[in-house]
Amino acid sequence: MQQLLKQAQKMQQELAKAQQELAEAKVNGTAGGGLVEATVTGSGELVALTIAPAAVDPEDTETLADLILAAVRDATQAAQKMQAERMGPLTQGMGGGIPGLPF
Known part of the structure; x- marks a missing residue:
């Protein structure tokens, strides 16, 4: 039982670390050949939007709205995709996922 608790604590720490890393990571998306660029965190928060004058x-x-x-x-x-790659291996041992988390 104690070993199971240690494993659960370790997994909880790894999940918290992964969530923090995702919150700090940033990814970009573009449209219109780069005329519009959006930046979101790994957890999906929109943090920047760049629109070329053209x-x-x-x-x-x-x-423009479509772009x-x-x-x-x-x-x-x-x-x-980043979330799935980072969190997927951590949640596979939990029956495929954790309720409330998007993977």
């Missing part, structure tokens, strides 16, 4: 057309704001959405989606997908 992407701004006052007569066509719909395209922004595409860049954010691209960055979010990269963050989810």
Whole structure:
């Protein structure tokens, strides 16, 4: 029983460390050949958005909105992939995942 508790504590520490690393990591997503770039943390928080002046057309704001959405989606997908790669091995021994965590 004591060994099981030690394993659980170790796994909890590893999960906390991985979550902290994900919160600090940043990934980028782009759209429109780099006209719009979104940066999100490994935990999925949008932290930066860069829009090239060439992407701004006052007569066509719909395209700009689409580019922004595409860049954010691209960055979010990269963050989810990073989460799966980092957290997947830690949660496999728990029946495939932990409720409430996105993997």
